[in-house]
Amino acid sequence: MSHINDTEITEAVVAEHGxxxxxxxxxxxxxxxxxxxxxxxxxxxxxxxxxxxxSSRKWLKKLPVDGPQVIQGPGENAGVIDIxxxxxxxxxMESHNHPSFIEPYQGAATGVGGIMRDVFTMGARPVANLNxxxxxxxxxxxxxxxxxxxxxxxxGYGNCIGVPTVGxxxxxxxxxxxNILVNAMCVGVARTDKIFYAAATGVGSPVVYVGSKTGRDGxxxxxxxxxxxxxxxxxxxxTVQVGDPFTEKLLLEACQELMASDAIIGIQDMGAAGLTxxxxxxxxxxxxxxxxDLDKVPCRETHMTGYEMLLSExxxxxxxxxxxxxxxxxxxxxxxxxxxxxVIGELTDSGRMVxxxxxxxxxxxxxxxxxxxxxxxxxxxxxxxxAAAFDQSLLNDAPDMAxxxxxxxxxxxxxxxxxxxxxxxxxxxxxxLAGPGGDAALVRVHGTQKALAISTDVTPRYxxxxxxxxxxxxxxxxxxxICATGATPLAITNCLNFGNPERPEIMGQFxxxxxxxxxxxxxxxxxxxxxxxxxxxxxxGTGILPTPAIxxxxxxxxxxxxxxxxxxxxxxxxxxLGETKGHLGASLYQRDILANDDxxxxxxxxxxxxxxxxxxxxxxxxxxxxxxxxxxxxxxxxVALAEMCIGHNIGAHISVEGDIGFWFGEDQARYVLAVTxxxxxxLEALADNLPLGKIGVTTGAELKFGDTVTISVAQLHELxxxxxxxxxxx
Amino acid sequence: xxxxxIVFPGSNCDRDVAVCxxxxxGKAPLMxxxxxxxxxxxxxxxxxxxxxYGDYLRCGSMAANSPIMREVVAQAKKGAAVxxxxxxxxxxxxxxxxPGVLMQNKGLNFVCRNTRLTVTNNKTAFTAQxxxxxxxxxxxxHNEGNYFADDDTLKRLQDEDCIAFTYADGDNPNGACLxxxxxxxxxxxxxxxxxxxxxxAETALGGEDGKRMFSGIVEALS
Numbered sequence: 001m002s003h004i005n006d007t008e009i010t011e012a013v014v015a016e017h018g019x020x021x022x023x024x025x026x027x028x029x030x031x032x033x034x035x036x037x038x039x040x041x042x043x044x045x046x047x048x049x050x051x052x053x054x055s056s057r058k059w060l061k062k063l064p065v066d067g068p069q070v071i072q073g074p075g076e077n078a079g080v081i082d083i084x085x086x087x088x089x090x091x092x093m094e095s096h097n098h099p100s101f102i103e104p105y106q107g108a109a110t111g112v113g114g115i116m117r118d119v120f121t122m123g124a125r126p127v128a129n130l131n132x133x134x135x136x137x138x139x140x141x142x143x144x145x146x147x148x149x150x151x152x153x154x155x156g157y158g159n160c161i162g163v164p165t166v167g168x169x170x171x172x173x174x175x176x177x178x179n180i181l182v183n184a185m186c187v188g189v190a191r192t193d194k195i196f197y198a199a200a201t202g203v204g205s206p207v208v209y210v211g212s213k214t215g216r217d218g219x220x221x222x223x224x225x226x227x228x229x230x231x232x233x234x235x236x237x238x239t240v241q242v243g244d245p246f247t248e249k250l251l252l253e254a255c256q257e258l259m260a261s262d263a264i265i266g267i268q269d270m271g272a273a274g275l276t277x278x279x280x281x282x283x284x285x286x287x288x289x290x291x292x293d294l295d296k297v298p299c300r301e302t303h304m305t306g307y308e309m310l311l312s313e314x315x316x317x318x319x320x321x322x323x324x325x326x327x328x329x330x331x332x333x334x335x336x337x338x339x340x341x342x343v344i345g346e347l348t349d350s351g352r353m354v355x356x357x358x359x360x361x362x363x364x365x366x367x368x369x370x371x372x373x374x375x376x377x378x379x380x381x382x383x384x385x386x387a388a389a390f391d392q393s394l395l396n397d398a399p400d401m402a403x404x405x406x407x408x409x410x411x412x413x414x415x416x417x418x419x420x421x422x423x424x425x426x427x428x429x430x431x432x433l434a435g436p437g438g439d440a441a442l443v444r445v446h447g448t449q450k451a452l453a454i455s456t457d458v459t460p461r462y463x464x465x466x467x468x469x470x471x472x473x474x475x476x477x478x479x480x481x482i483c484a485t486g487a488t489p490l491a492i493t494n495c496l497n498f499g500n501p502e503r504p505e506i507m508g509q510f511x512x513x514x515x516x517x518x519x520x521x522x523x524x525x526x527x528x529x530x531x532x533x534x535x536x537x538x539x540x541g542t543g544i545l546p547t548p549a550i551x552x553x554x555x556x557x558x559x560x561x562x563x564x565x566x567x568x569x570x571x572x573x574x575x576x577l578g579e580t581k582g583h584l585g586a587s588l589y590q591r592d593i594l595a596n597d598d599x600x601x602x603x604x605x606x607x608x609x610x611x612x613x614x615x616x617x618x619x620x621x622x623x624x625x626x627x628x629x630x631x632x633x634x635x636x637x638x639v640a641l642a643e644m645c646i647g648h649n650i651g652a653h654i655s656v657e658g659d660i661g662f663w664f665g666e667d668q669a670r671y672v673l674a675v676t677x678x679x680x681x682x683l684e685a686l687a688d689n690l691p692l693g694k695i696g697v698t699t700g701a702e703l704k705f706g707d708t709v710t711i712s713v714a715q716l717h718e719l720x721x722x723x724x725x726x727x728x729x730x
Numbered sequence: 731x732x733x734x735x736i737v738f739p740g741s742n743c744d745r746d747v748a749v750c751x752x753x754x755x756g757k758a759p760l761m762x763x764x765x766x767x768x769x770x771x772x773x774x775x776x777x778x779x780x781x782x783y784g785d786y787l788r789c790g791s792m793a794a795n796s797p798i799m800r801e802v803v804a805q806a807k808k809g810a811a812v813x814x815x816x817x818x819x820x821x822x823x824x825x826x827x828x829p830g831v832l833m834q835n836k837g838l839n840f841v842c843r844n845t846r847l848t849v850t851n852n853k854t855a856f857t858a859q860x861x862x863x864x865x866x867x868x869x870x871x872h873n874e875g876n877y878f879a880d881d882d883t884l885k886r887l888q889d890e891d892c893i894a895f896t897y898a899d900g901d902n903p904n905g906a907c908l909x910x911x912x913x914x915x916x917x918x919x920x921x922x923x924x925x926x927x928x929x930x931a932e933t934a935l936g937g938e939d940g941k942r943m944f945s946g947i948v949e950a951l952s
Contacts, residue, residue, distance in 0.1 A: 152839070152840075155840050156840075159840055159871070160742075160785075161742065162742020162781075245781075245784070246739070246740050246783070246785075247784075249739070249740055249742065250739055422839075422842055423839050423841070424840075424842060425840070425871045427842065427869055427926070427929045428742055428746070428779075429746060430745075430746040433934055433935070559934060560934070
């Protein structure tokens, strides 16, 4: 039988591996010879866009990543921040877009499984999952199938492992018809003195494989995630991995048990590019070499080649480097949990990755170039042209206020997501203080009186119209959502979903969004501690809206101070915080009421106001002044008020007057605040010179605007709840 | 008193229920491993929610055949109080301590939300602190909670006052026969229920309606 390495490396073979001729020449230079087939495979995954960030690295370096709260910034499995008392929050968001489009259930499920492993690899127990999802038009032929499958997959994995899914977001837009986005975020809690890192040190230390057996699933998944789709993409189904949440639950518990000892030197999840990427990263970060004997790798299929074992993306596997001699105690733990445990190699001082299989050396490569040697591209980027200001003449035929508001409440963006989130276990672990449906989710740090506030945000239509302002707005909205609960925003993770970076206008969107995100992160002291880039989100040459999803995490020091985003009783005084100019460009009103898709400038983001207003809201909550707080975003003030009414079926009478821009404009840095009458004076005093004005009072069962517009809260509720079930029933 | 929580591989509400038992009893329960063939004599045994053995076979059926369950059944027959919550309820029906079966939800989807329950029987070992007919709010989170039994069994459950909880009018989340949310054996010492009282046992989590299950059994056994 001929060996796979006997395959001749032709131009066609190189192209199949997604390497350009120039990149292949660089591989040959690093190797000092022509790579064999296995080595080519390893280089191709390590240098894929997904693993090497070769188009994005230059720009990622410009993001703010520091702060006194940051324990670990980007570059590890997940970011780590200090949340006081020796506790740390560990979190990251990651995309699973391409697999989820091909096989929605398994694609989404393994996305959730993968991000949880990134978090518990670092010594944290996952305490909350969120997901940011984007689908095509609601009436597109594939949308319902994809949506049902993705939701079921997220629930199927998270519910089984027993980590609550506490929030997220869903948007619909035609640009996602052929390329949905599935971004999964996980937040975990660890002790600051028990954080585990990937770096492997100590020549002779054993390299240990634990978890599930290796199969042929997911081979070249990372390469697939680095290419555009076409009509034949569904033929790529075999490259989608299959998830087993039960095994992950066992792996989580076994890892936690072993981590309680001091046996582990380094640990790394086998995610994208599987055994290859985990071993390269561990050895490279530790500045050592690594020798792997593939005969020792637990396999679930027979006759697997070394190439397949190295590139498999089978799920629920971890690679660890243990202190020499500690293997027996580790093996006892893993076998008690019914998991595979195998010593498959050791660390060397060679600076090389050497792989043997069936008595032969099948790969021998320098580690440095594999890990960091991928070319860094400064791709041509064309700034997005400045969009014109909103054309006010479009409002000439605008419908009346009640029609507009009732339409928006039953629109794809505003409609209640209950159909989705009731399929997720949002309460397991007994620490969910505020689950889906609020501005930010609130999850108690187990056994303490403090809570984490978590939110995912981005408004892709803003990013498309003006990437810089859109990038800022995504960060600012996460900041606002966290402030609205009373928590202090601490840090963010991001998941940057864009089209083909080889097109200058797409690269221009990327560069613009990152510029805005960076500016906002610096101004709001909200650094980026982890993240992921997903490019080539295109099908047949049509790109998605630029979608840099932000996952924000904040800390509420005293959980009993938290407020919700619903009116809680009658006779509350309703205040509007923030300046309203009536920006309708790129608003939901423009898209869904005017049914207009011209590109107009989105609302500008004033970061100083964001910081000042956010700080004010937090202070007001800390002083116990507020009964409810809600950030104003999609649909503007009118939608925010309606949302606050429907929670507890409490009406409101709004006494100020305004035009369409006032009610539906999406000006930033604004909140609706509700306060009992006896605290109103204190709130006004605290506001000092901030733009804070009383706009109404809670009362009755109707939402009234002046004396002319009256809508029953029950009707708003029914419209808001009805849209999603009707869509899914078809 | 001695309380034990059985931990199967895939159990995921074991810690949550242990927190509630400790709050009620002032002492942490014993966490008993599925593979053990001995269980210290226990006054209270709790089978927690989760996905035992992944529930890759019929829910609860693998767990019902685990070594520890022989002990659980033996102690139940000698008078220990047993509470099965969600997956634990499924295990109790699979091992024969309670009749019937939990089928897939009528809506075919997992459902996690608060439900309004009626305390149909407040004479069980766990429900004495509720008023008869009291309406309480307790969340469910399951894919297979659709209680089913043949007509004779359902009649017997009614005649022997073995229906512990029903979903209140219009709030049946899964299509269960007779709106059954929880049942007990004729002695009232063995209770199985789909809703999760441990998730509603403190005001920070939205309410305390579930707390009296735990304070009630501790009071009954002390």
